[in-house]
Amino acid sequence: MQDPLRIPGVLAAVQRVWEGQPDLSLPTLFGILSNRGIGWGATDEDLVRELGVLARVHPGELPLVDARVTARYLLRTESPEHRVMVDPWRVIVRRPGVTAQPGVWSYATLRPAFVGGPLVVTSQEGIDHRLGVLSGITLLDAAPSATVPSLCGVQRRDRGDAVHLISLADDSTVLLSHGLERFVAGRRSLDREERTWESLVQCRPGVPLVVQPPGGGPPVEYAAVQEILSVEDAPWSEDH
Incomplete structure (x- = not known):
């Protein structure tokens, strides 16, 4: 027995x-x-x-060490709905279905967070951000890097679930997924440009962002890339 x-x-x-x-x-x-x-x-x-x-x-509780994470996670919340990337360096917050620039900030601590409980992130300035009820946690990268060194040559058809946030030297921000959204913050408004794309001819810090649109048209050039951040990707696997 x-x-x-x-x-x-x-x-x-x-x-x-x-x-x-x-x-x-x-x-x-x-x-x-x-x-x-x-x-x-x-x-x-x-x-x-x-x-x-x-x-x-897919843990039921967000693993924390000294009130911070040591890996990269995607957190989904309800009431209100958010998609939150958190890693050892920052938090990136998006509102599905809402046309808005993603929020990016450095954080001080995360309160203990479990599926079905509230998600509360405290910024470096000591402000508590209450981001809804946690409905799911996904490990994206067990050993992440702070930034992405290059996306040169990336093809849209090969993107899968990947989402990146690219900051440019003219203070605009590009959210890159299956589409391309560029946000330009004015003094009283936020301008948004949306376009389709086929490949990234050039995308690394220090050089202009050059995007190839579909259909063989001329490449579109933007300001120099300052930083590339990973926002979302396929869940971590043991093969990584």
Whole structure:
């Protein structure tokens, strides 16, 4: 007979994963595990190992060290809805469905954050930013770099889920995903330019941003790139 004392530990591992993705039904969770090779013939050790991977990618609670993160995460909130990137250096906040420039700031601390609880970020100035109820946490990069050195030659068709924020020398900001949005903040207004793109002819700090539009038209040149930040990407995997 196998040791029955193993059962609480296995069930606790299931609970941790489920708490990180509470919108999943338990049969759906079993289906995900089946796709990862956990089915008939798998051992409890195999199950716990795969559950550990899932819990790392979608934890129920944001891992903090001294009230800060050591990796890059995407946090989704409701009431109101936000998509928040947080890494060891900064926070980037976007409002899905709202035409607005992403907010970027350095933070001092994060309050303990778990799925179903409030997300509160304290800025370096000591201001508490209440960003809604946390509905999901996704690990994007376990060992991130502060900035991206270059996006030269990137093709739109190869982007996947990647989103980058590019600051330019004329104080405008470009949000690059499957489309390109450029924000220019005036004294009393925010101008927004939107365009399609096919590739980045040139995109690295210190040189102008040059974008190739689709259809073979002439490249579009913007001001020099100052900094490239990673905002969103595919979830982390053990293959990274």
